[in-house]
Amino acid sequence: MKQGILVFLNGTSSSGKTSISTELINQKEIHFYHLSIDEFFINYNNFVNNKFPDEAPRGIDHQVVSQIVDDSIFSVYHSTITLLLELGFNVIADTVIDNDKRFTAFLDQFFDRPTLFIGVTCSKEELIRREQARGDRQIGLAASQFSKVYCFDEYDLEVNTEEMNPAECAEKILSYIKSDKEYSVFKNLHKRKVSVS
Numbered sequence: 001m002k003q004g005i006l007v008f009l010n011g012t013s014s015s016g017k018t019s020i021s022t023e024l025i026n027q028k029e030i031h032f033y034h035l036s037i038d039e040f041f042i043n044y045n046n047f048v049n050n051k052f053p054d055e056a057p058r059g060i061d062h063q064v065v066s067q068i069v070d071d072s073i074f075s076v077y078h079s080t081i082t083l084l085l086e087l088g089f090n091v092i093a094d095t096v097i098d099n100d101k102r103f104t105a106f107l108d109q110f111f112d113r114p115t116l117f118i119g120v121t122c123s124k125e126e127l128i129r130r131e132q133a134r135g136d137r138q139i140g141l142a143a144s145q146f147s148k149v150y151c152f153d154e155y156d157l158e159v160n161t162e163e164m165n166p167a168e169c170a171e172k173i174l175s176y177i178k179s180d181k182e183y184s185v186f187k188n189l190h191k192r193k194v195s196v197s
């Protein structure tokens with residue numbers, strides 16, 4: 001049995017990753033699992049809020065805590081994607097990778113799997129506008145991620161969410177998958193040891 005394909009939507013916050021994912025999930029031709037890193041964090045945060053006291057015997061160093069938690073959650077996220085691919089399911093990875101450590105870990109884990117590397121692009125001005133309009137993201141988040149997330153000079157496929165609506169982006173992605181072209185960019189980035197700094 002063939003392993004599943006990984007559709008990696010690379011874009012900042014508010015670029016439109018979740019909207020495209022919803023379109024991909026709702027169509028019937030190719031089945032996908034949508035794995036958003038946000039859901040992994042929500043589950044963990046619910047657990048912590050229910051179980052952990054506000055104070056700890058040693059006090060709480062929030063930087064240390066968030067490093068331990070983030071590393072663990074990303075590790076579980078990667079393992080869950082890997083498991084699904086191995087079982088033959090197609091996966092959409094909906095996550096923002098804006099630092100070297102995370103990008104290298106993602107690249108190392110998935111470069112030798114069928115990973116379709118998609119640039120979900122949008123201008124900074126439009127990202128700022130969307131961020132203000134939606135009101136559920138920290139203002140300035142997308143702009144702060146912009147230069148790292150969009151540092152790549154190569155994608156298997158690019159969808160500009162300022163020019164296309166989510167359904168059109170999803171259609172473009174599906175056409176690419178159905179064309180059976182090779183997904184080479186992630187492998188090349190691994191060979192070139194590309195970083196996001």
Ligand SMILES: Nc1ncnc2c1ncn2[C@@H]1O[C@H](COP(=O)(O)OP(=O)(O)OP(=O)(O)O)[C@@H](O)[C@H]1O
Nearest residue numbers: 012013014015016017018019130134161164165166
């Ligand atoms: N192609 C598009 N054209 C116009 N508006 C869009 C498009 N895609 C998304 N939007 C709007 O941008 C906002 C953010 O979209 P979405 O939640 O899909 O982004 P995201 O990349 O998943 O963000 P985050 O990483 O913060 O979860 C929403 O209000 C959505 O309606």
